[in-house]
Amino acid sequence: xxxxxxxxxxxxxxxxxxxxxxxxxxxxxxxxxxxxxxxxxxxxxxxxxxxxxxxxxxxxxxxxxxxxxxxxxxxxxxxxxxxxxxxxxxxxxxxxxxxxxxxxxxxxxxxxxxx
Numbered sequence: 001x002x003x004x005x006x007x008x009x010x011x012x013x014x015x016x017x018x019x020x021x022x023x024x025x026x027x028x029x030x031x032x033x034x035x036x037x038x039x040x041x042x043x044x045x046x047x048x049x050x051x052x053x054x055x056x057x058x059x060x061x062x063x064x065x066x067x068x069x070x071x072x073x074x075x076x077x078x079x080x081x082x083x084x085x086x087x088x089x090x091x092x093x094x095x096x097x098x099x100x101x102x103x104x105x106x107x108x109x110x111x112x113x114x115x
Contacts, residue, residue, distance in 0.1 A: 022080045023073060027052055029059060036061060037077035046081060 015024040023029050029052055035044045050068070051060035058070045 021073070021078075023059075025052070025057065026054065033081040034061070034073075034078045035081050036063075036071065036073075044079075 015026045016028055018024050018028075023032070029049045032049045033046065034049060035046050037044050045063055045065070047061035047063045047069075049059050050062045052058070053060070053070070056070075056072070057074070058072050060068060060070050062068050
């Protein structure tokens with residue numbers, strides 16, 4: 001889907017630095033594309049992280065087949081698809097690359113200041 005998760009407030013104690021698996025274990029992970037291994041079916045399934053529960057340390061994964069599951073990804077075998085980050089896309093043919101999309105993460109500096 002194209003709907004951006006609101007803002008992405010960042011900061012506030014939320015992890016913004018990915019761990020060795022590529023997860024921040026915070027709302028920063030929303031929208032990440034991952035490939036999760038299912039032992040039951042002995043194969044990988046593509047999914048998008050759509051939610052994160054900091055209390056349980058779990059991610060809600062929306063699978064491409066429409067299934068939605070909560071996983072503790074620290075105990076799951078998975079890998080990021082194309083590095084995972086939709087926000088670091090290589091230049092896509094369609095849309096121009098806009099730096100600082102979404103703003104409001106506190107890192108972008110103000111708009112030019114009053115002259």
